[in-house]
Amino acid sequence: MNAxxxxxxxxxxxxxxxxxxxQKGNKSAGRRLRKAYQQVKTLAQAGRNEVSKIKNKKS
Known part of the structure; x- marks a missing residue:
């Protein structure tokens, strides 16, 4: 649940x-948002790994 x-x-x-x-068309914010989307991908993968690890431990 931590991930x-x-x-x-x-x-x-x-x-x-x-x-x-x-809403405002701020290009710098868009750059930061694109970087954040990449980080979301990394965090989501960590979450998937966490779920798999817990699932396999219970089997």
Whole structure:
């Protein structure tokens, strides 16, 4: 559950940049948002690994 909480917190922290880019057209915020999307991918993979590890441990 730790990986899931990390992902939720990260996405919540990115909301300001998302609003600045989509609503105001701020290009710097768009750059930060693209970087954040890449980090989300990494965090999601860590979550998948965590779930698999727990699932395989119980089997």
């Amino acid at each position: 899931f909480e990390n992902l939720k917190a990260f996405i919540a922290g990115t909301e300001k940049d998302a609003n600045a880019f989509y």
